[in-house]
Amino acid sequence: MKKLLNSFWPALFWSAIVILLLSIPGSDLPEESSFLSIPHFDKWVHMGIFALFVILWCWALSLKKNHANLARSFIWVTLGGILLGYAMELVQKYLVPNRDYDLWDVVADAAGAIIGLLFSLKVFAKK
Secondary structure (H helix, E strand, O other): OHHHHOOOHHHHHHHHHHHHHHOOOHHHOOOHHHOOOOOOHHHHHHHHHHHHHHHHHHHHHHHHOOHHHHHHHHHHHHHHHHHHHHHHHHHHHHOOOOOOOOHHHHHHHHHHHHHHHHHHHHHOOOO
8 A cells, every 4th residue: 555655646546536526517516605605715625626736746756756856847747737727727618518717716726736836845855
């Protein structure tokens, strides 16, 4: 089990979950009012989803990659996360019923990815 967790599998699993969650038709999503009445709750969720996405990929890379180029790899992961967030908004707009493109979701995804990068640089990219 430890070998499984010290690999790319957690990052791959979370990536699949992200794509699945962002592909749920709007009619299958719960009402916003049921989420503890937290303002902009969905944006906080987007930030958390993409922060964890970047953290898991950076962690996996930190186990495998040459540490000399680790920060650069983390930046590429972050850019990939931001691109995934944007692409998933386009998927929601054009392919998922009852979902819309929301620029603020893209902003929240990017903010989460950057938070994940900052965390990863602090924790995984040791000098």
